[in-house]
Amino acid sequence: MQRRNLAKTALLTATAAALLPVAAKADMDANENVIFTADDPGHWKGVEALHVPVVTVSGSTLTVKTPHPMSEPHYIVSHSIVLADGKFLDRKTFTYKDTPVSTHMLPAGYTGPVTVTSTCNLHDFWVKSISV
Numbered sequence: 846m847q848r849r850n851l852a853k854t855a856l857l858t859a860t861a862a863a864l865l866p867v868a869a870k871a872d873m874d875a876n877e878n879v880i881f882t883a884d885d886p887g888h889w890k891g892v893e894a895l896h897v898p899v900v901t902v903s904g905s906t907l908t909v910k911t912p913h914p915m916s917e918p919h920y921i922v923s924h925s926i927v928l929a930d931g932k933f934l935d936r937k938t939f940t941y942k943d944t945p946v947s948t949h950m951l952p953a954g955y956t957g958p959v960t961v962t963s964t965c966n967l968h969d970f971w972v973k974s975i976s977v
């Protein structure tokens with residue numbers, strides 16, 4: 846009988862342990878450790894200066910630079926531009942031989958939020974939001 850109780854206890858403990866991470870994650874920000882910003886570099890704290898895209902706007906031209914070294918094992922993969930309401934505008938992809946700079950034309954007269962992303966092959970997905 847004691848062996849049966851021991852087995853039940855072990856089973857309940859294992860089940861509770863398996864469920865705890867799910868319960869804990871339900872309270873977490875869904876973007877935590879997926880999307881990184883200058884203010885929230887997550888587990889990549891310390892490398893944000895090399896990954897957060899630097900954005901400038903001149904007229905309708907939006908220029909994105911990521912101050913990241915480029916080498917075959919470690920480089921910036923792409924920049925993406927998204928406008929209000931999640932409307933995709935443009936994407937530029939890079940190889941390790943490129944300089945991670947891209948230019949994009951905003952729609953004529955566009956004002957509103959612009960979300961700029963920069964993706965590193967080792968340090969994931971970085972976002973900078975601006976308003977134009």
Ligand SMILES: [Fe+2]
Nearest residue numbers: 965966967968
């Ligand atoms: Fe990186």
